[in-house]
Amino acid sequence: MATESDLSCHGLVRRFGAHTAVNNISLDVPAGTFFSILGPSGCGKTTLLRLLAGFDKPDEGDIYIRGQRMNDVPPNRRPVNMVFQHLALFPTMTVGDNIGYGLKRRKVPVAERRKLTASVLEQVGLPGLENRNPMELSGGQRQRVALARCLVLKPTLLLLDEPLGALDLKLREQMKVELKHLQKQFGTTFVYITHDQSEAMVMSDQVAVMKNGRFDQVAPPEELYREPATPFVAGFVGDNNRLVGEVVSVMDNLAEIRLDDGERVRGRVASAGLQQGARAELYIRPESLVFVNDSHRDGYSVMRANVRTTLFDGANSRVEAESSGQPIYARLPQDGSAPTLTADSVINLAWDPMFARVFGVDRS
Numbered sequence: 294m295a296t297e298s299d300l301s302c303h304g305l306v307r308r309f310g311a312h313t314a315v316n317n318i319s320l321d322v323p324a325g326t327f328f329s330i331l332g333p334s335g336c337g338k339t340t341l342l343r344l345l346a347g348f349d350k351p352d353e354g355d356i357y358i359r360g361q362r363m364n365d366v367p368p369n370r371r372p373v374n375m376v377f378q379h380l381a382l383f384p385t386m387t388v389g390d391n392i393g394y395g396l397k398r399r400k401v402p403v404a405e406r407r408k409l410t411a412s413v414l415e416q417v418g419l420p421g422l423e424n425r426n427p428m429e430l431s432g433g434q435r436q437r438v439a440l441a442r443c444l445v446l447k448p449t450l451l452l453l454d455e456p457l458g459a460l461d462l463k464l465r466e467q468m469k470v471e472l473k474h475l476q477k478q479f480g481t482t483f484v485y486i487t488h489d490q491s492e493a494m495v496m497s498d499q500v501a502v503m504k505n506g507r508f509d510q511v512a513p514p515e516e517l518y519r520e521p522a523t524p525f526v527a528g529f530v531g532d533n534n535r536l537v538g539e540v541v542s543v544m545d546n547l548a549e550i551r552l553d554d555g556e557r558v559r560g561r562v563a564s565a566g567l568q569q570g571a572r573a574e575l576y577i578r579p580e581s582l583v584f585v586n587d588s589h590r591d592g593y594s595v596m597r598a599n600v601r602t603t604l605f606d607g608a609n610s611r612v613e614a615e616s617s618g619q620p621i622y623a624r625l626p627q628d629g630s631a632p633t634l635t636a637d638s639v640i641n642l643a644w645d646p647m648f649a650r651v652f653g654v655d656r657s
């Protein structure tokens with residue numbers, strides 16, 4: 294089956310005994326996309342990546358790269374390279390030999406190899422480092438050598454297995470931006486797996502959120518954040534408040550929910566078939582909450598809450614409060630406009646119901 298995508302998978306399944314690690318995954322990755330697979334430990338990310346690389350075979354389903362079926366193609370014959378967390382650079386070889394290794398195996402003549410190596414080193418911001426030993430380089434530089442070693446082979450797909458996991462926080466922040474720039478510069482399709490939602494959000498064009506071997510949602514980062522399709526995505530991507538109660542009414546795609554102490558809150562319906570009387574969960578982002586003086590504001594949902602603590606956080610204070618025995622936190626701007634709050638202050642928190650998402654609580 295031909296397809297325009299660089300990568301296309303249909304109904305992939307991989308079982309280990311009774312456990313289904315990859316459970317009916319389909320995906321389409323257009324050329325030049327930074328595609329991330331985001332999910333908690335054990336959800337099946339590495340298993341999926343190994344299927345794409347050819348290190349493992351699916352029990353069901355098909356993998357196509359640029360329209361060519363890959364199921365029976367061995368790893369070294371796939372137009373795919375992989376960057377691992379521990380980079381796997383050869384410590385006894387120079388940077389240049391590390392980068393030229395794959396070219397040499399492809400029998401590219403020495404002069405051409407040197408030229409390509411110099412050029413790719415320049416592109417990753419390490420010009421002239423051919424003769425250095427990789428162990429003499431900083432963590433970030435080693436990372437770029439590992440990328441250069443793959444990119445010089447011009448793969449259709451570059452698979453990256455948590456490559457920033459071993460770096461310290463500051464370097465990780467820096468490399469996120471660099472990786473994104475390098476991906477755009479080379480135009481190679483990246484499939485990147487991570488359990489770190491901020492990595493996926495900063496770098497990706499598309500993110501697949503994975504849970505228990507399945508994709509809950511595949512969307513650009515902004516859409517995942519603003520329109521999470523499932524409670525799991527709402528809770529996993531970015532900070533969110535979750536309030537649980539019973540549906541009082543559903544009208545015009547807005548649901549009203551009664552929390553256990555009688556407080557009523559409103560939000561946009563996000564799951565089909567939400568009915569009066571059902572248990573429901575409402576998600577509202579901290580930055581969507583505003584402090585109001587009255588218990589009513591036109592068009593807003595307003596909720597009373599008791600302050601538990603405020604934590605200074607630079608530009609904002611983090612206000613941790615409680616309503617109906619449920620925690621809720623907001624960000625209070627430090628621009629002089631905010632009230633002074635102490636523990637046990639009673640506040641009114643308001644939000645535009647269009648920014649809140651309401652899902653039925655799954656009782657299964």
Ligand code: ATP
Pocket residue numbers: 309312314332333334335336337338339340341488
């Ligand atoms: P992490 O982020 O911790 O690496 P992951 O999302 O990459 O997790 P996988 O390594 O793909 O998860 O594992 C998914 C599930 O499949 C886990 O329950 C794991 O124990 C199981 N699994 C993976 N490989 C095998 C194997 N070779 N044999 C048996 N079970 C396996």
